[in-house]
Amino acid sequence: MTATLRPTGTDPSPAPATGLARVRSRRRWVVLGFMAPAIVGFLVFFGYPLVATVYFSFTKYDLINAPVWIGFGNYVRMFTTEPLVGTAAYNTLWLVIVLTVCRVVFALGVASVISRLRRGLGLIRTLCYLPALAPPAAATLVFVFVFNPEFGPVNRFLRAIGIDGGLWFNDPAMSKPSLTLLVLWGSGELMIIILAALLDVPQEQYESASLDGAGPARRFWHITLPSISPVLLFGVVNSMIFALQFFTQAVVAGAAAAGTADVAGNTKYIGNPQNSTLTYPVWLYVQGFRYSNMGYAAAMAVLLFIVSFAFTAILVRQLRRASHVEEAA
Amino acid sequence: MRKASMRVLLVSVALLVASCSGAAGGGGGTSGDIGAAPAKDADLTLTVYSKFADREYREVTATLETIRKKFPNIKINHQGNQDDDKLTQSIQAGNPPDVAISFYTDNLGNWCHNGAFQDLQPYIDRDRTDVNVIPQAVRDYTSYQGKRCAMPLLADIFGFYYNKDMFAAAGLPGPPKTTDDIIEYSRKLTRFAPDGSIEVAGFLPSMPFYGNLAEVWAPSFGAKYLNAEGKSGLAGSKQWQELFEFQKKLVDFYGKEKLERFKAGLGDEYSPDNAFHKGKIAMMFDGEFRTAFLADQAPSVNYGTAPAPMSPSNASMYGGGLVTGTIIAIPKGVKNPGASWELIKHMTLDTDAIVQLSNGIKNMPTTADSITSPNLQVNEQFRTFLDIYSSGKLVAKPSTAIGDAHLKAVNDFAEKWIAGTETDLRAGLKKVDDQINDALAQK
Numbered sequence: 001m002t003a004t005l006r007p008t009g010t011d012p013s014p015a016p017a018t019g020l021a022r023v024r025s026r027r028r029w030v031v032l033g034f035m036a037p038a039i040v041g042f043l044v045f046f047g048y049p050l051v052a053t054v055y056f057s058f059t060k061y062d063l064i065n066a067p068v069w070i071g072f073g074n075y076v077r078m079f080t081t082e083p084l085v086g087t088a089a090y091n092t093l094w095l096v097i098v099l100t101v102c103r104v105v106f107a108l109g110v111a112s113v114i115s116r117l118r119r120g121l122g123l124i125r126t127l128c129y130l131p132a133l134a135p136p137a138a139a140t141l142v143f144v145f146v147f148n149p150e151f152g153p154v155n156r157f158l159r160a161i162g163i164d165g166g167l168w169f170n171d172p173a174m175s176k177p178s179l180t181l182l183v184l185w186g187s188g189e190l191m192i193i194i195l196a197a198l199l200d201v202p203q204e205q206y207e208s209a210s211l212d213g214a215g216p217a218r219r220f221w222h223i224t225l226p227s228i229s230p231v232l233l234f235g236v237v238n239s240m241i242f243a244l245q246f247f248t249q250a251v252v253a254g255a256a257a258a259g260t261a262d263v264a265g266n267t268k269y270i271g272n273p274q275n276s277t278l279t280y281p282v283w284l285y286v287q288g289f290r291y292s293n294m295g296y297a298a299a300m301a302v303l304l305f306i307v308s309f310a311f312t313a314i315l316v317r318q319l320r321r322a323s324h325v326e327e328a329a
Numbered sequence: 330m331r332k333a334s335m336r337v338l339l340v341s342v343a344l345l346v347a348s349c350s351g352a353a354g355g356g357g358g359t360s361g362d363i364g365a366a367p368a369k370d371a372d373l374t375l376t377v378y379s380k381f382a383d384r385e386y387r388e389v390t391a392t393l394e395t396i397r398k399k400f401p402n403i404k405i406n407h408q409g410n411q412d413d414d415k416l417t418q419s420i421q422a423g424n425p426p427d428v429a430i431s432f433y434t435d436n437l438g439n440w441c442h443n444g445a446f447q448d449l450q451p452y453i454d455r456d457r458t459d460v461n462v463i464p465q466a467v468r469d470y471t472s473y474q475g476k477r478c479a480m481p482l483l484a485d486i487f488g489f490y491y492n493k494d495m496f497a498a499a500g501l502p503g504p505p506k507t508t509d510d511i512i513e514y515s516r517k518l519t520r521f522a523p524d525g526s527i528e529v530a531g532f533l534p535s536m537p538f539y540g541n542l543a544e545v546w547a548p549s550f551g552a553k554y555l556n557a558e559g560k561s562g563l564a565g566s567k568q569w570q571e572l573f574e575f576q577k578k579l580v581d582f583y584g585k586e587k588l589e590r591f592k593a594g595l596g597d598e599y600s601p602d603n604a605f606h607k608g609k610i611a612m613m614f615d616g617e618f619r620t621a622f623l624a625d626q627a628p629s630v631n632y633g634t635a636p637a638p639m640s641p642s643n644a645s646m647y648g649g650g651l652v653t654g655t656i657i658a659i660p661k662g663v664k665n666p667g668a669s670w671e672l673i674k675h676m677t678l679d680t681d682a683i684v685q686l687s688n689g690i691k692n693m694p695t696t697a698d699s700i701t702s703p704n705l706q707v708n709e710q711f712r713t714f715l716d717i718y719s720s721g722k723l724v725a726k727p728s729t730a731i732g733d734a735h736l737k738a739v740n741d742f743a744e745k746w747i748a749g750t751e752t753d754l755r756a757g758l759k760k761v762d763d764q765i766n767d768a769l770a771q772k
Binding site: 062065081082148150151167170172257266267269270271272289290291293 | 413414417418420421433435436439443444445537538539542589590591592593594595596597598599661731732733734736737740741744745748750760763764767768771
């Protein structure tokens with residue numbers, strides 16, 4: 001420690017400088033030593049798969065035999081002759097936009113209501129969180145049952161009040177909105193996180209704003225939102241990743257709506273109805289592991305990486321800019 | 330510092346998404362050379378992967394264990410509920426089971442093409458095994474481009490099921506023999522509720538749904554997936570057009586909205602809530618295995634079975650039908666392929682084992698001796714499928730290296746065709762051809 005306190009240039013002899021360098025070097029190694037498990041984990045589980053995926057994307061690879069270099073062949077196919085990748089990309093983009101917005105707004109809305117409760121807070125909070133604990137496959141099967149056009153309780157209720165309920169998961173126009181409802185039902189985790197952020201906003205700020213004549217809407221806009229914006233940013237990024245990787249619910253809902261719970265080993269029911277639930281990760285999986293086109297699947301993964309990186313970068317930049325403007329105001 | 334943190338966050342997020350969704354890595358076992366048969370007293374355990382569950386799992390396990398009549402010290406570790414995805418991944422990871430059983434014949438071409446399943450021909454030649462006791466169509470779907478990389482573990486024959494009580498009530502004398510009959514009978518058997526919704530459907534034309542798959546209907550119209558050049562040629566096929574026009578007539582009769590709503594209310598195919606079990610549909614295409622499900626889940630249903638009706642232009646094929654079935658193979662990289670082959674040989678060519686398994690899970694026995702075995706338990710409904718099997722008019726799906734990509738493409742088109750989102754039949758089928766040919770070009 002004394003070495004760092006000594007002013008530079010006060011001692012002309014080189015020995016202390018060497019000592020300082022040695023101390024710094026030793027400290028660097030200690031830091032690296034402590035970080036080593038994380039670095040190794042990062043390289044093995046993130047770095048290598050990413051580099052390997054990029055490499056495989058330029059090959060014809062079936063996972064059994066050695067990859068064969070084909071240059072940009074997989075990328076050319078993706079943008080020219082393979083028809084379902086466009087459908088899958090559209091479905092996922094739809095989910096990224098609609099599901100992200102709905103999930104964050106819904107979780108914020110529910111958390112805002114719960115944060116104002118004076119009685120039964122614990123019970124309501126638990127009830128709102130419980131669906132998040134349901135396994136995705138089971139929750140989806142239950143949801144498909146609840147929204148069954150013929151005997152599902154939702155359509156029965158709608159019929160009772162004179163409304164002709166839709167076909168929900170059996171209608172290509174309704175299947176993605178139905179999946180969005182399923183996700184909203186299970187968004188308890190995000191709701192709890194936002195609720196914690198809401199409860200953390202200093203009450204004095206609200207009191208001061210009230211004294212200055214600010215109504216609920218202005219208080220929410222000028223106090224609540226800026227205070228919880230980092231959490232909302234997390235919610236948006238988290239929801240985007242969730243949507244980009246949307247898999248289990250889409251596969252199970254498509255198959256269940258087609259009259260079977262069995263999709264393992266065949267792809268005939270995947271995407272049902274009319275490929276409206278065929279998401280990008282599902283098609284990537286089918287190409288890689290069902291059709292043994294791992295090179296093509298790797299190319300799809302690389303594109304997903306680029307798109308998700310760009311999405312996140314733009315979003316973070318925009319939100320940071322908005323937050324700086326708010327702080328300046 | 331904040332900028333740096335933000336960059337780290339961005340990179341981490343993107344890496345996380347790509348790494349979780351992407352698929353890297355690989356591996357695979359070493360190719361197994363032809364293995365010697367185990368000694369009579371060899372003490373070893375054979376691991377078998379299959380997708381069988383519950384009742385069928387118990388029956389298959391019991392039959393697998395009959396290998397001990399020949400090799401008393403061999404133990405069987407039968408792992409059920411192992412689907413094709415898990416099987417493929419185990420081969421890719423270099424940790425395959427000794428014997429692989431798959432329900433999905435469609436994946437065989439892919440496994441055969443990439444070497445995930447070993448060629449059985451050297452074993453067949455070494456043991457001078459006569460596989461000609463199995464019909465040609467069955468031999469066809471268990472091989473790919475002449476390479477035999479699987480054997481049939483019983484077979485599935487698709488025929489036609491009809492509810493006898495509903496037929497009697499409608500004054501219908503017997504099962505339909507042509508696809509025109511299906512349309513006519515459907516009109517007589519269908520019951521609409523006062524609000525116009527369907528109460529009971531004579532025949533459900535929705536696809537893909539239950540046994541209503543393009544590949545199941547195709548033999549009735551003589552429709553083929555691949556032309557002589559090995560490419561998809563559906564757009565130029567009169568048979569495929571005939572098939573979809575037949576479907577359209579039925580959809581128009583019911584009304585697509587009503588049909589979709591009715592279909593949505595039907596139970597799972599393999600559950601006791603199956604629509605045929607519940608008397609919600611009067612006729613359907615299905616395999617012989619349905620007889621076991623009906624006996625188990627709905628014994629009170631009074632039903633009959635018949636060969637699949639044929640289109641008028643394909644009437645000479647009446648009595649035949651689609652054959653497919655479970656396959657059994659030696660995966661790449663197994664430690665003791667010689668022992669694996671002995672188990673496969675026992676399960677697929679030993680008459681007693683085949684008959685025991687057929688009696689247990691009500692699938693079609695495959696060899697000439699097993700079909701005529703006095704020990705085979707045959708009831709009236711199952712007899713129909715034995716007759717189809719022996720008809721000489723069996724049709725198998727083509728074995729391709731693209732898995733079931735061609736089947737998905739056609740079934741996807743059928744969905745759009747029924748819904749009316751695809752109205753130009755020829756143009757729609759042309760797109761299907763392009764899709765299938767694109768997939769074939771990758772191999």
